[in-house]
Amino acid sequence: MVFVLLALAATPLDAPALSADETKQLEKGEVVVRKLEPTGGKGMAAMALGIVDAAPAEVWPVVRDCQHYKDFMPRTKHSELKEEAGVKLCHVELSLPFPLKDLWSESKSTLTEDPPRFRREWTLVHGTYHRNQGSWTLLPWADGAKTLVVYVVDAHPDSLVPDGLARSAQTKSLPDVFVAVRQRVMSLRGGRGSSRASP
Numbered sequence: 001m002v003f004v005l006l007a008l009a010a011t012p013l014d015a016p017a018l019s020a021d022e023t024k025q026l027e028k029g030e031v032v033v034r035k036l037e038p039t040g041g042k043g044m045a046a047m048a049l050g051i052v053d054a055a056p057a058e059v060w061p062v063v064r065d066c067q068h069y070k071d072f073m074p075r076t077k078h079s080e081l082k083e084e085a086g087v088k089l090c091h092v093e094l095s096l097p098f099p100l101k102d103l104w105s106e107s108k109s110t111l112t113e114d115p116p117r118f119r120r121e122w123t124l125v126h127g128t129y130h131r132n133q134g135s136w137t138l139l140p141w142a143d144g145a146k147t148l149v150v151y152v153v154d155a156h157p158d159s160l161v162p163d164g165l166a167r168s169a170q171t172k173s174l175p176d177v178f179v180a181v182r183q184r185v186m187s188l189r190g191g192r193g194s195s196r197a198s199p
Contacts, residue, residue: 013117015139015148016047026051026148031175036154039131043156043163044170050178052147054185056116056138059147062184063136064111064120066090072184074176082106089125096159103128103157116140130156149181 022032026049036045052059062068069079069092078093089106096102105127112119117139124132134153141148151174 013112013114013119013137013139016049016150018049022049031178033171033174035171036152038156038163039154040156043131043154045154046152046170046174048151048174048178050149050175050181051141052149052178052182052185054147055144056118056140056147058189059138059149059181059185060113060118062181062188063138063149064118066092066109066120066122072180072187074173074180077102084125090122100159101128103159105129105132107132116144128158130158132156149178151177 018026018032025032029051031048031050034047034049036047038045067079067081067090069076073079075094075096076092077095078091080091082089082091084106087108090109091104091106093102093104106125107122107127108125110121110123112121117137119135119137121135122133132153132155134151134155137150137152139148139150140146153170
């Protein structure tokens, strides 16, 4: 099933409707991946949902502070904050297997903090993409002791890789992203790491 990608800015900080099977998957620690229709029918888009065994406020710095993605996100070889005309941008470089060229992007972020609900949305400013936008949304789960993490991406890399192959690779890699987020949350417990906000 393919879901239509809605305008992220208009989406409230609510959980998407979940089927009984999806809820069971989440409770078992699995990642639910939904295929979305990419903007203009080009590139790739998806929504992935998973549970992190920590409250949203603890998970928030991990997905918010994109300058640290290089320390834990799969295929991220460099990340940092830059500033252009007074606007902070998140610079991220992704390593792709040979013979593909690596990808990079500089994106502007919009943060929404309504504890215990949080969202980081990004839109492309520069990079080796025709389009790269998406969001991280954190919602309380199990009376707020855990977090439902909702990751949405809608991207069209400037690459020779056919869309179908790119979509398949993305779908297979999304669970690894959630593993990385969970491990990062655990590693930052006890005051280790940074909680500084990115744009």
